[in-house]
Amino acid sequence: xxxxxQTPKYLVTQMGNDKSIKCEQNLxxxxxxxxxxxxxxxxxxxxxxxxxxxxxxxxxxxRFSPKSPDKAHLNLHINxxxxxxxAVYFCASSQEGLPVGGANVLTFGAGSRLTVL
Amino acid sequence: xxxxEQDPGPxxxxxxAIVSLNCTYSNSAFQYFMWYRQYxxxxxxxxxxxxxxxxxxxxxxxxxxxxxxxxxSLFIRDSQPSDSATYxxxxxxxxxxxxxxxxxxxxxxxx
Numbered sequence: 001x002x003x004x005x006q007t008p009k010y011l012v013t014q015m016g017n018d019k020s021i022k023c024e025q026n027l028x029x030x031x032x033x034x035x036x037x038x039x040x041x042x043x044x045x046x047x048x049x050x051x052x053x054x055x056x057x058x059x060x061x062x063r064f065s066p067k068s069p070d071k072a073h074l075n076l077h078i079n080x081x082x083x084x085x086x087a088v089y090f091c092a093s094s095q096e097g098l099p100v101g102g103a104n105v106l107t108f109g110a111g112s113r114l115t116v117l
Numbered sequence: 118x119x120x121x122e123q124d125p126g127p128x129x130x131x132x133x134a135i136v137s138l139n140c141t142y143s144n145s146a147f148q149y150f151m152w153y154r155q156y157x158x159x160x161x162x163x164x165x166x167x168x169x170x171x172x173x174x175x176x177x178x179x180x181x182x183x184x185x186x187x188x189x190s191l192f193i194r195d196s197q198p199s200d201s202a203t204y205x206x207x208x209x210x211x212x213x214x215x216x217x218x219x220x221x222x223x224x225x226x227x228x
Contacts, residue, residue: 004160031214040125041203043161043218055214090160096214105151106207106216108160 003027004109006091012115013081020077021112023091031055032074033092033106034066043090049074050096078114086116120144123206123219132228136193140206140219143187147208147217150182152191155203155221164204165191196226 006023013019025032033056034046048056049068063079074091091109123140130136138152148169153161165180167173167189173180179192189208193200206219 033214033216041155041205041221041223043205043207043221045215048214050214094214104149104209105163105166106161108153108162110160111158113158 004091004093004107006089006109006112008112009110010113010115012117014117015081015083017081018077018079019081019114020075021089021091021114023074023076023109025072025091025093025107027093027095027107029093029095029107030071031094031096032068032071033094034074034076035090035092035108037088037090037111039087047074047076081114081116083116086114088113119220120217121206121208121219124222125220127223127225129225129227130196132196132198132226134196134226136196136200136224136226138191138193138204138206138222138224140189140208141187142189142208142217144208144210144217145184145187146210148211149209150180150189151207151216152178152180153205153207155205157202161205196224198226198228200224200226 004025031050033048047066052068065077068074088111092106121142150167152165155161170184177194181190203221205221209216
């Protein structure tokens with residue numbers, strides 16, 4: 001199936017731990033994103049990579065470090081987890097560089113629900 | 118003021134009703150407008166996409182963009198219980214990779 005897939009789907013951990021979430025897309029897209037969705041369903045962009053280059057880095061604590069080993073993969077590592085990091089993290093991808101008016105739309109993964117205790 | 122405003126709902130309607138969901142925005146440079154549907158515990162899925170102004174229809178769904186009023190709408194005709202979900206609007210300008218989302222409207226269609 002062509003898709004954006006992320007693992008793990010659920011993650012429960014203690015404060016202070018370090019954890020990673022992995023994302024892969026087989027859509028051939030050149031841009032990948034991490035979004036954070038809070039309990040009120042608000043989706044906020046965190047990072048974006050285009051062809052392995054970091055192009056968006058929103059105001060995110062430096063405990064969060066994204067890594068893109070190639071344009072099909074984007075991982076998120078979080079150090080020293082805090083209670084406020086509990087959220088659903090969505091990976092997404094898009095194909096940029098289309099002609100003006102082209103469908104530069106986001107395709108999302110199913111989400112990784114992180115609970116910090 | 119947020120760049121994109123959306124009434125969070127919940128909006129409850131009877132089955133068969135016409136539903137109108139709306140977003141307003143402040144950035145006149147937005148050119149790409151999208152509606153996503155998100156079921157509980159799932160990722161958002163694209164419903165409709167519009168470039169610049171105008172209407173777009175796909176089955177029971179119609180998306181409208183009024184750039185002069187900075188207002189976009191999604192209409193759902195003959196609503197079904199399976200339409201019960203959160204609907205998120207999203208938009209972006211040309212030349213950036215940043216999609217800005219509304220807060221989502223929770224819709225319940227009652228059988």
